Amino acid sequence: MDALDKHLLNLLQTDFPLEAEPFRAVAEKLGISEDEVLRRISSLKDEGVIRRIGAVLDSARLGFASRLCAARVPEERVPLFVGRVNVLPGVTHNYGRSHACxxxxxxxxxxxxxxxxxxxxxxxxxxxxxxxxxxxxxTFKIDAKFLFDEPPPEEETPPAQEREGRPSTPS
Incomplete structure (x- = not known):
């Protein structure tokens, strides 16, 4: 990943535009073409860096039921069980643990x-x-972001007071 990929990932996580042509708007913010944005996203997806691009919604407020589920699966049946779980449309996470469950x-x-x-x-x-x-x-964790050390372009960095939630004051 180069610096532009890192900026793209930060932007996709923190400032995705809600408009008719969002990838064109992302391209404009990054100073590259929309085709280049789509190519980079496709490449990052192929590499397993990006799993999905989508909204984080509060399922309970939408009237949905949700659960954390745990099962004790004999080792020889794990592939079958995991395969069935992975195709369920409402599964958001599925992982193995070193635990009885x-x-x-x-x-x-x-x-x-x-x-x-x-x-x-x-x-x-x-x-x-x-x-x-x-x-x-x-809820302990929601809307997790994996930001990279590279700061955004200088013109997008807010003053320190704004980052800390305090209004800027003239000196």
Missing amino acids: NIWFTLIAPSEEELEGTIERLSQETGIENIMTFRAAR
């Missing part, structure tokens, strides 16, 4: 009934019983 994933569904039905079908399809589900008591 070795597969953990998050699941979002339009309703409690659909969420429970999805877990039941997953259990039936994989033979993994007792998939535990946990309701969130509070």
Whole structure:
């Protein structure tokens, strides 16, 4: 990754334009062509740096049900189980852990009934019983950003007082 890729990633995470041609607007901010922006995004996606570009929404406020799920999956059945979990449309994360419950994933569904039905079908399809589900008591991390050490171009860097949430005062 070069410095321009890093600036592009920062911009995609912190200041993605909500307009009809967002990648053209990104290109203008970076001083490159829209084709170059799309080429760089495609390359970063191919390299596994970018998984997806999309909004972070509050599923509960939209009326959806969500759960953190955990399962004890015998090692020889992990590929089957993980493969089934990964194709579920409401799965946002799926990861293995060194724990008795070795597969953990998050699941979002339009309703409690659909969420429970999805877990039941997953259990039936994989033979993994007792998939535990946990309701969130509070949010610890949301809208994570992975910013790079390289600062944005100088004209975009706000004065220190603004960065700290205080208005600038004349000296």
